[in-house]
Amino acid sequence: MKISKMQELLDAKVLCCEENLGKHVYSAFGCDLMSDVLAYVTDQAVLLTGLVNPQVIRTALMMDMVCIVFVRSKEPNEEMINLAKENGIVMMSTNKTLYTTCGLLYSNGLVGTAEVEK
Amino acid sequence: MSEKLVFRFDVSGNDFTSAGQASVQVKKNLRQLGFDNEIIRRVSIAMYEGEINMVIHAGGGVAEVHVCEEYIEIILDDHGPGIKDIEKAMQAGYSTASETIRSLGFGAGMGLPNMKKNSDEMKITSEVGVGTRIVMKINCKGTNE
Numbered sequence: 001m002k003i004s005k006m007q008e009l010l011d012a013k014v015l016c017c018e019e020n021l022g023k024h025v026y027s028a029f030g031c032d033l034m035s036d037v038l039a040y041v042t043d044q045a046v047l048l049t050g051l052v053n054p055q056v057i058r059t060a061l062m063m064d065m066v067c068i069v070f071v072r073s074k075e076p077n078e079e080m081i082n083l084a085k086e087n088g089i090v091m092m093s094t095n096k097t098l099y100t101t102c103g104l105l106y107s108n109g110l111v112g113t114a115e116v117e118k
Numbered sequence: 119m120s121e122k123l124v125f126r127f128d129v130s131g132n133d134f135t136s137a138g139q140a141s142v143q144v145k146k147n148l149r150q151l152g153f154d155n156e157i158i159r160r161v162s163i164a165m166y167e168g169e170i171n172m173v174i175h176a177g178g179g180v181a182e183v184h185v186c187e188e189y190i191e192i193i194l195d196d197h198g199p200g201i202k203d204i205e206k207a208m209q210a211g212y213s214t215a216s217e218t219i220r221s222l223g224f225g226a227g228m229g230l231p232n233m234k235k236n237s238d239e240m241k242i243t244s245e246v247g248v249g250t251r252i253v254m255k256i257n258c259k260g261t262n263e
Contacts, residue, residue: 032223033223033224033226034223034224035167035223035224035225035226035227035228035229035232036226036228038163038166038167038228038232039228039231039232039235051222051223053134053135053222053223054135054136054138055134055137055138055170055222055223055224056223058137058138058139058141058142058166059138059166059223061142061145062138062141062142062145062159062162062163062166063159063163064155064159079135
């Protein structure tokens with residue numbers, strides 16, 4: 001799914017790297033636990049989270065994620081925005097909850113990352 | 119790249135907001151050196167988890183990354199409290215992290231197993247009250263092709 005399409009569906013405010021709205025994401029991972037992002041994300045995915053700290057962006061960077069959507073109207077500070085800018089990661093903020101955000105993206109064709117085996 | 123390159127970082131334990139900076143730098147360096155994306159990804163995850171652990175549990179330490187064509191070795195040294203029971207610490211879901219750390223998105227007991235998963239060899243030596251040394255080796259040829 002194109003990042004611009006996600007922005008439309010979520011009525012999200014773009015916080016940085018608008019020039020990359022044309023990039024695609026192939027799956028999504030929604031969670032506030034960065035340890036799990038590091039353990040389970042496998043491909044060029046979007047991170048949906050309500051957690052706001054610089055490690056969210058560094059985690060996304062480590063996993064080659066190209067977009068972060070902050071849910072529940074959370075917004076990162078300037079330091080975080082600069083870190084994302086330096087690395088071309090699109091950041092957006094939506095007033096929707098994590099559940100609604102996931103539902104909207106999923107019902108429009110964006111799948112989750114692979115299932116987790118115990 | 120005929121000679122081994124060594125990158126060394128002092129990882130501060132005082133400021134959680136800076137945790138992960140060394141890993142971001144290593145990832146950049148490996149990209150510039152032209153390593154395969156999958157190798158870079160494994161090194162990044164293993165090192166980032168290790169770096170976060172050093173900040174959370176040990177008050178910081180020193181991270182060294184040795185890079186040559188055949189392998190990349192990550193060496194993490196700290197003077198923290200040490201790991202009492204390494205076998206237990208390696209179990210997925212086991213963690214001694216505080217609620218504060220959990221609220222920051224870490225401390226779920228996934229770090230060490232994930233470091234092992236992403237490296238070809240991992241060795242932990244630890245002494246309670248003295249510190250911990252973790253050496254992770256990621257082979258660049260053969261194993262992952």
